[in-house]
Amino acid sequence: MAKANKPEKNEKPNIFMRIGLFIKQVIDELRKVVTPTAKGLLGWSVAVLVFVLLLMVIVTSMDFGLGKLTLWIFG
Template sequence: MSEESVTETAASSSPGRPKQARKLGFFGRIALFIRQVVGELRKVVTPTRQELLTYTIVVLAFVAVVMVIVFALDFVFGLGVGWVFGGESADR
């Protein structure tokens, strides 16, 4: 199915459609949805091996940075809570 026919089908189901266009039933809407999904999947471009490696490294680096930030904030807030609410006393 061409992208043009999917676009035309999607355009015909828009709110401003002409009165002569028939309303799709339950199974017609499901079929339209499946056609639109297939049309979108045809546009997907698979990354090359180098791109995939680059994207993976970027994601892992970003996750590591966020982990360090969360750890630092948790540590600082933990110290602050310990200071405010007394933490360990010397009596023990």
Template sequence: MRVSDSKAVSGPREDRERRRDTDKRTSIPTFYRQVVAELRKVVWPTQEQLVTYFFVVMVFVLVMIALVSALDLGFGKLVFWMFGGGGTQ
């Protein structure tokens, strides 16, 4: 079955009608109820999981700090070596 071009693509009138439905604003109480309903669906971590996640994140951050510091120190020494940063007068 072949669809004509006029049926396959929505025109400006259909776009306006579709936009009208999505442009309506939600009232503040409705928004609040929806937020509370979504927060009830959240699976909150236990205290044990939270402590574990905290230490995992801290170890990762410390490793990244060490890596960036080592690269900074290494590139700094390389630049001073290449351009003679310890000049004598």
């Protein structure tokens, strides 16, 4: 029996087939994206703003505290 004309496992498909597969996968993933509602978008925006402000306070206080500590040790 003759073997079917299949590519070997270590053989890559040609570049156009790989690009086509990539585009198909991108389109499939984009179909899963859900647009947020106005209420959800506002809620997440406020949550991100609060988180960023909290991190700013933490970093600023660490900078101020470590600066004072350095001046106390070496000053």
